[in-house]
Structure formats: C-alpha cells, structure tokens
Amino acid sequence: MSSNKKYWKSVEELNDNSSIVEALKQNEFVEEIPTDEFLGNKESLEASSTTRRDFLKYVGFSTAAATLAACEGPVIKSIPYVVQPNEIIPGVANYYATTIADGYDFASVLVKTREGRPIKIENNAMATTNGSANARVNASVLGLYDSLRVQSPRKNGTSVSWDELDAEVVQKLSALKDSGKDIVLLTQTFASPSTSKLIAEFKEKYGNVRHVVYDAVSESSALDAYQAKYGERALANYDFSNAMTIVSVGADFLGDWQGGGFDAAYSKNRIPQNGKMSRHIQFESNMSLTGANADKRVPLTPSQQKVALAKLYSYVVGGSVSGNLPEHIEEAVKKAASQLKQAGSNGLVVTGIQDVNAQTVALEINEYLNSKAFNKATPIKTRQGSDKEVMTLIADMKAGKVGAIIMSGVNPLYTLPNASDFAEGLKNTGLSVAFSMKEDETSSEVQLIAAAPHYLESWGDVEISKGHYALTQPAIRPLFNTRQFQDALLIWNGNDVSYHDYIKDAWGTTILNGSSFNQALHDGIYVGAIATENTDTTAAAENAEVPSGDAANALAGSVKASGMEMTLYTKTGMGDGQQANNPWLQEFPDPITRASWDNYLTVSKADADALGLVNHYVANGALNGSYAKVTANGSTLTVPVIIQPGQAKGSVGLALGYGRTKGLKNEMQTGVNAYAFYKDFNNVQEVTVELASGDHEFACVQLQNTLMGRGSIIKETTLEIFNTKDKEHWNAIPTVSLNHEETPVTSPEVDLWEEFDRSIGHHFNLSIDLNACTGCGACVIACHAENNVPVVGKTEVRRSRDMHWLRIDRYYSSEETFQEDIDKKEDAEGWFTGQKQALREMEEGADNPQVSFQPVMCQHCNHAPCETVCPVAATSHSHQGQNHMAYNRCVGTRYCANNCPYKVRRFNWFLYSENDEFDYYMNDDLGRMVLNPDVVVRSRGVMEKCSMCIQKTQKTILDAKRDGRVIKDGEFQTACSAACSNGAMVFGDINDKESQVAKLKEDNRMYHLLESVGTKPNVMYQTKVVNTTEA
C-alpha cells in the first residue's frame, strides 16, 4: 500500500534544472564548508609539530593535572596591620554619627563600619530632625564603592595632579578679576553655615563672584512664598505629629515633598490611641505614597487641584473664588474644609502645587487655623535653589558674560530641561570646573573634573532646619585621590587650614555657644538657640506681600482650560537621579507600581482605553505595556505606559531621575529622562499622548494588583467600628470545624503538630503595624545591606527571580474599599453566574481604589510548612522562634518554596557574586567591600530567606553574656525594625512580658497572616484602621 505521493522538500524542486537540488543530492550542504578558514591551509597544518595524538595527550594531561591540583586546599594569607589603630578591633563594628547632605537628601545617620569600611547606614536616634534614613539614604553607602567613580582630578580626559589643577584654576580666576566677567559657583543646596562663610570669603578674594544655588527638583515657588510672607528663604516646617486633620492638595509629603522626612511624625497619629487617630484627606492626580496612605483620596487633575485649594481657602477662611469643580470634588472640598474648621489648630493644609500663590494660600490657611503643626521658629533650610537665578545664569553664559563656572553637587546637563542652552553656554565660559564623583553628563563636558569624595569621606556641616545643626564626618579615609569642594575653596582662597579645622573654628565662634565640638561630633547633631544670619535678603524686598485672599483668587484665576496634564514626580527609589548607578535602588520596586528598573507614564484606565494603551501579561507571567509618544513644549519622548488605578482622568505621571546615560554601568541606563519636560521648573506640564508602536517589557515584582476580597491577608476596619464594636467583629480568629463545632484555629485541638515549649529563653516576635507603615521601603534597602541580598538585574526580576527577603506588597481594592470587595465576593451567588463573574471583575483595581501596604518577610512560623518538606533538613526551627536556614546543607530542591504559603523564600538561580554574567556591586572588588562580614554570601542553587537578622539577635545576646547582664527591651533589633522610623515594625522578645512586642501581641488589633493555615507565625500584623469620619 505504499503511496506514490511525492513530498516536496522545497519550492526549488519544482524547477527541473535547479543546481541546488542537484547539489543537495550529492552533498549534505549546498555550499562547500569553508574548512580552510578555520583549519588554516595545508602547509601551516603540516608545519605544525603538534599532531592530533599529541594534542589529545596535552588535553588529557592538563585535565588530569587540573583535577589533581584541585584536591589541594588553597593557601590563604592573613595580613595584619603593621600598627593597628586603637579604635579598630577586627570583627567588632564601630558606629559614627554623620550627615548626608547631597542636595536632595538630608539626614542625620549612623554609619556602621567594620574593619574601617562603612557597610551600613542606620538611623540616628539622637537627631531631633531628619534622623531617619529613607531608602535612598540607606542605599547611599553603596555609592562609596562605586567602581565608576572619578579617581583623580582630570583635565580634558587625562589625569592631572591637584597642584596642576589648583595652579590653572587660581591663575584663570585671578586673570578674571578685572575682566568684568563673572565667576559663578553653581552648587547644590549645602545649607552649610561654614560653606556659606567660605563662599563669602571666596567672593571677597576674587570679587565678581556669584553663587547660584540649583536644586534639580525645584521648590522655588514654596521658597518664594515663604520668603514673601516671612522674609526668610526657607521652607515651612510642619510637625505632623501635632496635626489631627491633614488636608493635602498634591503634596506627596510621605515622599520627597519639600525635602521629605515628615513620615515619622505623620505615623505617630496614625496608630489609634484612646480611640483617636488623625484624619488624612488627599487631593492629587498621580497615585502617590501619600495618597495611598490617606483615609480619603480624591483624584483630580493638576488644574483642578488649584481650584480645589482656592476653594478650600474660601470655605475655611472666607470670601469667594471663581472656578468650577465637578460636583463630587466640590463636595469633598467642602467636607474637608468643614473638618479643618472643626479641627482648628489641630488642622493642617499642605500643597505641592508649584505655584507661589498656591504655596501662599496653604501658608495663609495654616496661619488662619493657627495650626499647631506649623513650626514657624524652625523653617527648613534644605532647599535654597532659585529658578530665576538659574535661568539668568544660563542666559548670561550664552551671552558670554560668565568667565568661570565652578560646579559642585549639580548635574545641569542632565537635570536642566534646556540642557543644550547650558552646554552652549559652557562653551562660552573660559573656565569650567565640576566637582563630581562621576564622569557624568556635565562633568564629561567641562575642562576640569575635580574628583569629589563621597559624603562618607568628607567633612561638613548642615543647618537642616533653623537652629538644628548636623555634622558630617568621614567614616573612612578617601579611597581615591579626591578633594571636597570646601577644601578646594580654602586652597583657592589661599587659606591653608583644612576644612575640618575651618568647621571647628566656625562652629566654635558662631554656633556652639560654648558647648563641646567633640560632643556635637559624637552626637552628629547640635541644637542651638541662635539662628544663623540670613545671608540672602536682597530678594525679599522685591517680593511684596500678597494680601490675604488675593493669592487664592490669583490661584483660581491662573487655571486655564487644558488638555492632558502631566505631573512630573520623583520615585521613592530614585529621587532626583543622583544615585542612578546604585543597583539597590534600581532594583528597589516602586512602592505603588511595584515596577523596578524603569520609569513609565502612569495613565488612568479611562484614558488608556481611549488612547488604545494596554498592559498585558506574557507567557512567563511578566508585565508588558504599550509605548506612548509624549509631546510637550516641543520635546517628544517615547515612554512605556503603566495603567495606574487611582490616576486622575485627564492626567498622566512620569518620574524624574531616570534616563541617565553617562557615568553609569550599562545595566543602570534605564528609563527616559523626564527632565526634558521640566520646563520652567514646573512639575505640571500640558502634554499630548499618542499610542506608539512596540511593547515594553517591565520588571514588575507584583502582578496581582487587587486583594480579591481576601480579608485574611489585610485585615482592615474603620475607626468607627474599631471604637464601637468587639474585636470578634472586626478581627475574628478564623475557625475550623472540629466534631461539628466551630473551633478557633489557634486552639491546640485542631493543630496537626504538638506544641513546642518556647517559654524559656528568648522568643522573638516582630509586629508590623499596617496603620503606621507608609510603604516607604527603607526597610527593604536596610535588609539588602544587612543581609548581603544580591541584585539580580532587570531580566531576572522579570522572571520573578528577585531576591528581596523583605517585600512590601501593595494591594488595591477593586471596589471603593476593601470591605466592599469582601461583601461583593460573599454576596455573589452561584459559581458560574455570580462568583466567577465577581472574581473576574475584582482583578481590576478601582478608578480610585483603597490602597494598603503590607511588608512581608519570612513569617518564622512555629509550625512551618517549609520545614516539614525539606528532604535534607536544611531548614529547621529554633527555640528562639527563628526559622533557620542552613545554606550549606541546602541542595536546592525548592520544595520549601513551593510549600510556603507566604512565598517568601528566594532561590539563587545563579551565582550572583563574582560572576562575569552579572555586573552589580557583588561583581567587582570595590563593590564587595560593602558586604556584611557576619552574613555569608549565598551560592548558586541555594534557597535563602529572611533570617530575622539572627546575626543581630545573636550579637545582642553575646554582648549581654559578656557583660553578664539581662537584656533590656529595645536592644533586640532586626535591620528592618531598626530602619523603620515610623514605628511600624517592632521587634523583641515576647518572653519578656514587659516588652513592647509582648504587649503588641496581646493587642486587639493583632492578627497573623493567613491565620487559618495554622502556621502560627512569629511575625504578626496590626489590623489597619481607616478614619472614615466625615464632617
């Protein structure tokens, strides 16, 4: 039955006389294999003395030799100091108080050093202001060990000595003295009393010197408003712990609004005490961290924000303003206003609108309310930039009026919207010097790069807010041939004291008022009564005070009807983009979108549908999104799109700080540079958005956006219910049926395991308060630094292989609130008709969802599912409540990860350190200096997870044993609990009945994650309470 069918192998066979078909009949390949090319010609082959047999002998011998050699253990050298410094004991950490002041982040911190190397940043509990390190400050230690740092001063691309640089600068500066051209110092905000003094001396020495302060992300309007009203160029200082009703119009004050650092005070009133907590109403367009934490969030476009603020003013203070708002927003504004009036001096209004009138209105309302939170005595000094002066400077540079420009801490060619104008101006400038740690966009275009040290190698002082001083001291000798800006100024001034002596002297005469400098250096801070002199009074006279009410009218009047509005914002991880080469921050998932390694256009669902923009999941579970062509003021960028629940319709958002191209490793060159849109330093721009072709690959660590009505994951209730009803009503313990009786899962009868006696010794518990947690992510980076958690890169994150031991889950509600989700799920009837449909609908976040953050790390279950499935007993339980993980015992079956209900175990798919396939800090010698020597670096094929910082608890125990004393409450800390300045994470020993964590365990709000599973975790959560009280 054979068939006569002929099978055509190709169309070529249809051609009768095809040479190819003929050739294929004879040969396997159509063309000759070019053996000569890789074998060489015959002569050279024959000329070689190595025969094939010899070759095989060599191969065999070298393999055998290598095998034998591998049996021999390596010889390890140990090199002690020649003269050991007194303060260094190998194996014991030293802490130094210092202050970061990079122009964007200002914080008093402690630096942990081991064997002289700074390895971690911690909060400085003594600091009265800005004593908590945010995610970026926590990560800043890695910048010290950046392999791309400029290692010596450079002139036109070649290294020069400091003497040569000094000679050239001093000669050119001196020559400029009588030329009529300006010498310009373009710097970040130093807020440093000694630097101001130094610059004044520099002015005196060289005459025509102009000091221009430039903040990449401008707060100029707020500064102008404050200056006009109070005569001082500073920012209003608000103590949120004194505010019970907070209304924010577009102010991301839990993020980077006006310098940030308000979250710790804010969180204090978020924990319900005596039935009371603060009420927070947020009006905003982008979904920000602040909006996500608000009790009530009203999405509205930036121009509506202006009207809303003006109306809020009129409702609170009086008068009427023009402008229309949609009804529901109008209603919300009215209610907010009446709540504010009720609150009186407990009320507070803040705004992030970059408009002098808006900022004035906020000040006026607070003044009217006599807000207790408004601290007029100590305005904030950490932003001093002036947009006007920067604009003038660029014009002057283009006109050739500037003879020399010396820059420090700024990167205008990256951060300026009109960078090309600046570049042009730079060409017209006789001398250009940039103090920079990197050959970045700006410093690679200047004549002289003055290699600058990291702040951990520098001296400095900062006046963070008026009268609150902080000192920066080096924690390590400079790694490279660097010199800080102030030391250079001293030399150019012809002053031969060091900057350290200069600060000491300046502090002694003006600040310390007789107290000890060494004590201030030890504490890192000094609170003085005397405020420094206001050096910048000239601008104050120009701005006449706007009378009350006029500002609100002017604000409402300034609103133009407009199309799509874009709000430029900064991300918690990246800030203004200074630390773009920091892999910890690049891999840090944005708290809201949970996307890492990217910036993107956030678009509302309605707008996305209208524009045809989509987000979709691909086969491996990763997120892809459309590209959009965004055009504003002549600039066009193609930006990936993320559809953001809660984004106000008619508005889009884009993060600054990405898209850097110079001075970074290839992997870190992510995203687009949104500064191109930052025209006139206004963070709101009118844009047009169009669909562009292509699909963008996101690295998003959380793909499930909504809670799907699973109330056992995030328990949440309202303040009203919390105050009036029993715990059983809002925080019931789940029950199971035992002998047809509903039995709580916590009772021993329903347990599969026998209870283990943990009453003796320590029993560690971690409490996480969902009310106090703002989702800021400082703990995530602190965990990275403490536990040597590797960075895996964008492609690996996309494959869900991120290694974060601690993640902060973010959940949206699909209805207006989480409770409505639960009700919807429970009320749906019939699987096919009701529930399935309901569940499908619930996958989508609402237009204005309720948002909740939940830090999740290993829950250290007392009855751990992972422990029972490990075939090699690599993970086991301790008496102290910690779930141990013996890496060297792990064989990598990953059963434990599969059996973990919390999905907190992380698998090393690759070797992430000293591996050429990766290029992050663990892969170069410099970067590895940041590793914590007390924690092992895990290898490939090994499971890892949160250890509850066992190295820290063990150290605390050992210290107590050595001193022969009992451990006090508060001594036990994990990296995350120590990093949490909001008081959301409390760690301790529950066998110490007096400890805070033991009391929290008995709190009514306490619940365990997925309690019904019966894992009995040692991590507990405190039920989230939302203040829904309307006026």
Add this chain to the structure above:
Amino acid sequence: MRQVIHCKLSSSFLSLALILLLAFSTSLSAQEGDPAKGKSLFNANCAACHQLDKKMTGPALRNIETRIQEDAGLDRVWLAAWIRNSAGVIKSGDAYANKIFNEYGGTAMTAFPQLSDADINDILAYTAEVKAEPVAAPAAATQASGNNGVSNELILGALAILFMLLAFGLFLVNKTLRRFAAAKDIELPDTQRTPLWKAFAQNQFLVLVTSIFLLLASAYFVYGYLMQIGVDQGYQPVQPIHFSHKIHAGDNAVDCKYCHSSARVSKTSGIPSLNICMNCHKSIYEYKGETSVEYSKEFYDGEIKKLYAAAGWDDAAQQYTGNSQPVKWVRIHNLPDFVYFNHSQHVSVAGIECQTCHGPIEEMEIVSQFSPLTMGWCINCHRTTNVKVEDNAYYTKIHEALSKKYGVDKLTAAQMGGLECGKCHY
C-alpha cells in the same frame, strides 16, 4: 616583663656560671654584691632601656664601673648618685653626666631612689660578669638521634637482602632437586587437581562473599578518603617569619591574649599587628634560650631581624624608619564562610582555654592545626561541655528554668540551644 626578658638557661649552664662567679668573687673587693640578685634587679629595673652588651635607649652596661673609671675617673658613689637621680647630677653641671645626657638624645634616665646601696652593688656585680659563650650541647643529641634513624634503615635493608638471598637459595634447591629427579628418571606425579583460583571461581558462594567484602572494604576506604577532604588537621605551613609559639607561650609564658587580644571581645582572635611584637622586641633583639642545630641562635636572631625589617625598626639607631612591610602570614585555621564562629563567646563567656581547641600551642615550635574543626567535632564538645553560668546575670533565669525542665544540675551547651543550625550558620 621579667619573664619575657629573662630567658631560661639550662641548669648546667647556671651552675657553671655560679662556679665561675664564685671564683671571681674572691678576687673582688669587700663591697662586692651578689650577681644573681643583681641579675633579677637588673631585669626588673634596668632592662627596659639597657642591655649588657648593646646600646639601646641607654648605653650598654657591661663593666660599666670600670668603664667610667677609665673614661672619666668616676667611681661607684657617682654612679649611685646618677642612678638615684640622674637629673640632679646633670643639673649640678657634672661634665660626664651632661656628655652622656646629650649623647643619648637628651632623654633623662628614670630615677631609681628606691635602690639601696646593696642593690646597686648587686647590679654592678652582675654587670661585671664575664660574657658567657653559648654552649652547643643540644647539637650532639640531635646528631645521635639522626644516627639512630640511619641504623634503622640499615637493619631493614640488611634484612631485605637476607630474605631475598633465602628465597633465591630455596629456588636453587628446588631447581637442583628437579634436575636430580630428571636425571634419575623419577616420574614426578602430575597433579591433576584444579588450580585454586579455578576452584574459587567455580564456587559462587565464595565469589559472592568475596565481592561483597571487597565492595564494603573499598566503600570504607572511599568514605574515609572523602571525609578527610577539606579537613586540614595537622596543617603546618611555613610562615614568612619563623614565629615560635614554644618560645613565646611556652618558655616565656606570655599570655595568649596578650597578643591575641581581640579574642576577648571579637569573633576573630586576631593576628597581632607588628606594633604588638615591637612592644617587647624593641628591647629583645637577640635570642638567648635553648638552641638546636636546626634552630640556632643565629637562626632566631635572623627571624627577629625579619621582624625589624617588616616593622621598619632600625635597631642600630633605635628608631622607626617608617618604611614598613606588612607580614603575609599563612592562615592555618580556616573555617568555611558559612560557619559563624565567635572567639569571645568561647574565651570570655565560656572561659575555655585556648588549648582546648588549639592544642598544646605552648609546645609547638611551628604551629599546626590541632583539631579537625569539623562540625562533628564542634557538636561533640557542645554536647559534653557545661555552660559556665556562674556570676553571669544573663544566665540566671534561663538556667534555672531550663535545668528544671531537663532535670539536671548543670546544662550543656547543647541543652542551651547550642546545636541549633542557625546558631552557627547564617
């Protein structure tokens, strides 16, 4: 300090010196002191700055009395005044005193008003001793032991040759007998028995048993081989400077924690930095203890020179040159990265002697790894060692509760939780 400087002399040498001294003492005047007492006084008071035969911070003191007599015509009274209050003598304008003062860089000598005349006499008697030549006694012993080794080999060799001759003789006898048999036409019986190996091969039971035995035996050896991979017990590398723990910790009984001070407070015991070595070796520039052929005085002195080179110490000028070179010691005890071990826990809290894990360090000329440092070794100790809870408030409550639970008086480290994985692996 006395122990550090005073090197142990062999008893024979001591007695010899005593006899010599006695002989000398007869020829000296009546105000002579006791050189033995003088020696201990010298070591206690003077040795920090003076040596007998070498200039240090102060001048060499051998025959100081005769020297000042010859140089400046000064006597013991002047010397006593100088010792008790050199600054006073200098102030008085004494020419010789000022000369010495200036010669040694204007460093005033510490005043010793507590020394009596008798003490000074004793010290001077000691300084007047004739320099003793080192005795090369131990060398002979080494020689003898060397001879012993050679003779053993000889005996073995001779025995081997003897046995070979015997075997050869037997072979010859056999051959000759066969030849005789052939010559006498005696038919040798042709043994038709199956050869032993064939019989063995045919017996399946035997084959089975043997192969099982062989497999088990080889498994035993393979296991043994594999288990010792990475275990470096007995590892005894050559160090860049021959540092003898025997001399330091043994002969001179220097406390381990004098040099390895961080063992008290840190996880590492620390390799002492060179400034610790120089604390003593500024004044100890030569070795005066027992020597052997391999480890001669020259050898040890050479090693001290190496230390000086590394620390940048100019012995002649008695000052640092600033030109130092860190020493690259070879690390002996290496725990893998995944093990956390803390010295202070064991040394300070538990009060365990260093020797418990490191062996008789004070007897080791070259240090070797004494313990296997395997996990089994750690665990066994944790199982048997009681926790030292006395006078430690940390343990009071926990020990009371736990000992009640386990029904024991004293808890072992294991009962305290010392076997939990995470205590050492993180």
